[in-house]
Amino acid sequence: MIKQLDHLNLSVRDFRESVDWYGRVFGFKLVEEGMQDGLPWGVIRAGEAMLCIYEHPGLELPDRFEVRRRGLHGLNHLGLRITDEAAWLASAERESVEILYDGVIHWPHSKAWYVKDPTGWEIEVALWDNDRIEFDTMEEA
Secondary structure, three states, X not given: OOOOOOOEEEEEXXXXXXXXXXXXXXXXXXXXXXXXXXXXXXXXXXXXXXXXXXXXXXXXOOOHHHHHHOOOOOOOOEEEEEOOHHHHHHHHHHOOOOOOOOOOEEOOOEEEEXXXXXXXXXXXXXXXXXXXXXXXXXXXX
């Protein structure tokens, strides 16, 4: 019944800064925008991935470690799948994107880089082996 995750809805500190950063780093394009309660919102899209972002400059964003310490549920990170490692690494270097956790993390069928956007949302940039989603003990997607 479900085809795929449609979008994530995130609050951001600065709408224009976020639209610009996601565009420069990942190639997202602003495809819809408006105002709500006097603050900008919009949908950005890259391929089939979409993020709906709402500006809320006064909110704090505790990281996943602080969320856990405070006994709250939260989003640990969002994941974006890439297909071109060289293009990703060139973009990260060009835009001076800090790679967290000492660089690339190797998973059984993929590798990943973890970064934060200007608001502080953690993003996993995932590259699957042969661009194929595989799991050892579960049916393939």
